[in-house]
Amino acid sequence: xxxxxxxxxxxxxxxxxxxxxxxxxxxxxxxxxxxxxxxxxxxxxxxxxxxxxxxxxxxxxxxxxxxxxxxxxxxxxxxxxxxxxxxxxxxxxxxxxxxxxxxxxxxxxxxxxxxxxxxxxxxxxxxxxxxxxxxxxxxxxxxxxxxxxxxxxxxxxxxxxxxxxxxxxxxxxxxxxxxxxxxxxxxxxxxxxxxxxxxxxxxxxxxxxxxxxxxxxxxxxxxx
Numbered sequence: 266x267x268x269x270x271x272x273x274x275x276x277x278x279x280x281x282x283x284x285x286x287x288x289x290x291x292x293x294x295x296x297x298x299x300x301x302x303x304x305x306x307x308x309x310x311x312x313x314x315x316x317x318x319x320x321x322x323x324x325x326x327x328x329x330x331x332x333x334x335x336x337x338x339x340x341x342x343x344x345x346x347x348x349x350x351x352x353x354x355x356x357x358x359x360x361x362x363x364x365x366x367x368x369x370x371x372x373x374x375x376x377x378x379x380x381x382x383x384x385x386x387x388x389x390x391x392x393x394x395x396x397x398x399x400x401x402x403x404x405x406x407x408x409x410x411x412x413x414x415x416x417x418x419x420x421x422x423x424x425x426x427x428x429x430x431x432x433x434x435x436x437x438x439x440x441x442x443x444x445x446x447x448x449x450x451x452x453x454x455x456x457x458x459x460x461x462x463x464x465x466x467x468x469x470x471x472x473x474x475x476x477x478x479x480x481x482x483x484x485x486x487x488x489x
Contacts (some may be wrong), residue, residue: 280477285389286314286341286372291478292393292433293368295332295351297360307346307371314341315373318349320395323367330366331356334393339370351395358397362429362452366395372407396431400453406430407473407481413450415469416489421457422469426450433474435481439488 266308289305296302306312317338320330341347351368358364365392371390410432414425422444426432437447442464450456471487 272376285310286370286391288370288391288393290418291395291474292476293351293395294476295353295395295397296400297398297402301350301352303348303350304368305346305348306341308343310374311343313343313375315339315375316341316347317371317373319369320351321367321369323365331358332366334368353397358399360401363399363402363431364397365431365449366397368393368395372465376477379462394431394433398430402429405475406432407475410471410473410481411484413471413484413486413487414489417460418457420460420462422447422488423455423457424450425455426452428452435472435474436483437469437471439464439469441470442466 287307287309289307293302293304306316315338317335318334320332320334322328322330331354333354334350335350336347339347349370368392369392371388373388374386376386404426407476409428409430412426412428413432414427416425422437422439424432431452432450434447434449437444437458439460444458444460444464445457445459448458467488468485469488470483472483473481475481
């Protein structure tokens with residue numbers, strides 16, 4: 266006996282594509298001498314969004330981040346802009362180097378109802394770096410990015426960062442081969458990046474991303 270399986274009830278699901286909320290920056294640098302820092306957001310779409318924002322430490326057991334965002338929850342209407350203000354609420358942070366936190370901005374699209382159609386609305390959470398830069402730190406990361414020192418330990422590429430800045434890499438290559446796991450170098454310490462077993466070479470090249478999201482020039486050095 267031949268069995269036929271026929272889906273007689275058709276579920277019409279519309280997945281609506283939107284540009285989403287646009288954040289006017291790829292990172293936020295909080296200058297320690299200021300009372301607050303801010304970042305603009307805009308809604309280019311024809312629909313409204315509910316926007317929720319918060320700061321986390323990036324650690325599984327990192328505790329509460331010492332920052333308050335205003336407004337933490339609000340409606341961003343179609344074709345409108347707004348500004349998120351970040352205020353430090355305390356915290357025992359080093360005053361001789363930067364501290365890294367994460368700014369989360371979640372955009373939840375407003376729901377629309379069409380007869381006979383189930384619409385799938387997807388909330389998008391954007392996570393960008395929030396760098397707290399104490400007032401005692403002067404200059405810019407790209408001005409001292411040439412101070413990085415590189416060496417290899419087994420299958421790890423190790424970078425020593427003697428500067429007070431987080432060095433956020435746009436690119437790191439070893440003899441022209443991209444080091445995929447190279448993300449950033451923590452200030453005033455060493456950071457390790459795992460290399461593929463077959464990657465070799467003795468010349469490392471790197472470029473960093475500055476405070477405004479632009480790419481610096483490239484530097485090269487020998488790997489010890």
